[in-house]
Amino acid sequence: MDDGAAIKKRPGGRSAQVRARVQAAVIELLADHQLEEVTIPRVAERAGVHQATLYRRWGNVAGLVDDIVAERVGELAPIPDTGTLRGDLELAAIRFAEVIAPLGGIMIRAAALATPNAESTVSFRTRASQLQAMLDRAAARGEKAPTLTELLEGITAPLYFHELFFGRPADAEHAKALVDRLLIYVEAAPDR
Amino acid sequence: MDDGAAIKKRPGGRSAQVRARVQAAVIELLADHQLEEVTIPRVAERAGVHQATLYRRWGNVAGLVDDIVAERVGELAPIPDTGTLRGDLELAAIRFAEVIAPLGGIMIRAAALATPNAESTVSFRTRASQLQAMLDRAAARGEKAPTLTELLEGITAPLYFHELFFGRPADAEHAKALVDRLLIYVEAAPDR
DNA sequence: GTGTTAAAGCAACTTTCTTCGCGTTTGGAT
DNA sequence: ATCCAAACGCGAAGAAAGTTGCTTTAACAC
Structure with a gap:
């Protein structure tokens, strides 16, 4: 699967783990919350990753979701x-x-x-x-x-x-x- | 929320005008902005209605959209x-x-x-x-x-x-x- | 091992959203 | 005409989201 530009450089390490935890957190939150309630701070907390990381890597919730979808479609x-x-x-x-x-x-x-x-x-x-x-x-x-x-x-x-x-x-x-x-x-x- | 009750009482008055302006504002904003960018304050500003009114009557963006959809489906x-x-x-x-x-x-x-x-x-x-x-x-x-x-x-x-x-x-x-x-x-x- | 560097963590800061009490308007009833 | 109550406006206070410069971590190359 194509991992996307964001993690191409260091695909094996911490970044990949962060990404996995973040994706999981998004999916979990989306499963039992309204879309409006799924915010970067909440995702960050659930994933155990710092907010700033999410803002820098994905920008906003739409970015997070795009990332997940792109991977699955791949x-x-x-x-x-x-x-x-x-x-x-x-x-x-x-x-x-x-x-x-x-x-x-x-x-x-x-x-x-x-x-x-x-x-x-x-x-x-x-x-x-x-x-x-x-x-x-x-x-x-x-x-x-x-x-x-x-x-x-x-x-x-x-x-x-x-x-x-x-x-x-x-x-x-x-x-x-x-x-x-x-x-x-x-x-x-x-x-x- | 209970739009019905809200406008049934005074269908011709100020409330109805507010609702119309707000609905129009939502539709306009939705037309050329991401969903995330459509916020209560922005809708309020465009509609020329006070934020507090929107929060009280519709609660959040989902409430606003629901109201519009319900009316159209009707x-x-x-x-x-x-x-x-x-x-x-x-x-x-x-x-x-x-x-x-x-x-x-x-x-x-x-x-x-x-x-x-x-x-x-x-x-x-x-x-x-x-x-x-x-x-x-x-x-x-x-x-x-x-x-x-x-x-x-x-x-x-x-x-x-x-x-x-x-x-x-x-x-x-x-x-x-x-x-x-x-x-x-x-x-x-x-x-x- | 050691050096390099992209990416994550941290914390203070700015901006934006959300809530609340209170006064004012206004549609409808008496 | 006057009163009543629902609904809106206002502004400030509080909470949450989003931003930024700097420090620390750790993957990768040598």
Whole structure:
């Protein structure tokens, strides 16, 4: 995983431990507090790290959350080639659901924290191009494939929505159901 | 907080004006600032209202946003009976997209601000039961209708997603496309 | 080992947010 | 017209967040 510019220089030492403790503290606080209540001083106290360190390294709460999200999205990166679109989609969807799960809505909150659009972030673009490649593979095999937008709206959006409105992540079962739904649509739809 | 009680008593008076100015200020600030930068003092200044008033009436930023969202969702309330499921869905989807539009993502941020789940809020429940009634009408007419979850995930989730990740609302055209997609799926899907 | 230096700790300081008591305005009722 | 109470305005005091210069720690290179 790409550790980010902030700790590239001394990845093995104290900095890394600080980062880990801070990330854990953020996630814990976010789990049972309103976003407004998650402040730098509180995170610092829970992590056992000095405030000034957090202000210098991450600047504000949004910075902290970004850092966490970027790392998690990075872990999500490799999309396997299972040979069929359905297989690829199911794996991608289930993995994504699993990544969202332990974060308790952080990714959503992160997106909400950032001013305008997540579309321009590196993580999003990277992810989008990976997914596009997956669709292209399917098309090359002659399978009927959805567009990237249809994929995002049919799979990603509902998974986020689940977390956002129900306060709990979708399980693997549900992720598979979404894939199924998307593929039924793609098969039935007139050419687009 | 209990906005209802607060303005029911004197709907035409100073309180109502204060509320209107405050709501406008919040929306304006949210439009071009990070969520963290939207603070009570700043809202108060822009609205030309004293800070203490905001603290007393709404408590914090989350309270302000809740108030706005609740009002907008309320306006959305009546779901017309057009006689066909498609007609109902399109109208509901377009209206919803229009409500989201001028708010520039506030509703999303509101959901993200609240601690765990929006599911338990009054606005959400109300809305959900309205939509369910709409589906029941269709079923009574003998139409193949999606489940409430399929509707939420097929229409609402993508509309939110659009705002959340692209930073701009979906237009009416797109809302209609989502309805189309959902109905194609419902027609094609084996019974569920 | 020893030296170098990025990063963390520390503490005082500034700024901003939040609360509170009290006086004033104002919409509605008598 | 007058009174009443709810809601707002005001300003000061207190609490919390955010900032900064300096010191100390410890990873890494030699």
